[in-house]
Amino acid sequence: MLNLKFYLGELSSRADCTLRLQPLSDTVKMGSKQMDVYDSLWQKNEDIAYQTLAVPFLQHMQLGDLQADYYVGFMIQDINYLVKVTDMLKEMSEKVKAPKDISNFMKNRYESYQKYAEATLKQFNLNGVSNIKATPAMEKYLADYKEVMEKEEPIYFAVALLPCARLWLWLANQLKETCCNAYYTWKKDNMYGHPEKHYKALLNKYLTKPEQIKKATEIFQRQMKNEHDFFESSLQE
Secondary structure, three states: OOOOOHHHHOOOOOOOOOOOOOOOOOOOEEOOEEOOHHHHHHHHOHHHHHHHHOOHHHHHHHHOOOOHHHHHHHHHHHHHHHHHHHHHHHHHHHHOOOOHHHHHHHHHHHHHHHHHHHHHHHHOOOOOOOOOOOOHHHHHHHHHHHHHHHHOOHHHHHHHHHHHHHHHHHHHHHOOOOOOOOOHHHHHHHOOOOOHHHHHHHHHHHOOOHHHHHHHHHHHHHHHHHHHHHHHHOOOO
């Protein structure tokens, strides 16, 4: 099976299903040491990661008995996601001129997404995604991206991108599958990545004030929930 997000950020290569949103913290420093925002965002929302792991779609992937129709539907939505986020990154790469490191981040992420989007469309003999109708979960996910792009400072678009990069890596390492599983390729292709190379220093540099940490946490949390809802909606039992 084709993985659709492994290459995007890393081109170098439930028991309780109720979503419990973590309280937002205004703490920026721990003692005299500056908070690691990159890690803190994940730690505050790790419960959503576990709830995502437990959705039927991923559990049936793990068991190897997921019906192919559901996986095809999932892939179609993910191709749409890939192309639409690539388009947004193109816009960000063109309009963000400063600071230089954020400008470079947008350009590098756009180049990475664009390369894989083109390869994916070519592999599936697609000219584009204009005929793909987004599911309600995917429609909301993309709308939230667009809102961040249009209303927030560029650093928050980087925050909005991060849940995908971190969650898929984490999920792949949590799934208990062997090479005999039909969906093992998804696990294998997503197991190895280093999103911190792209995001960590940037977020820790620009997100230092309490109000910045709060806004970043809200955006990260919303995007984590969007990821959860995308996986959950891919198989309703």
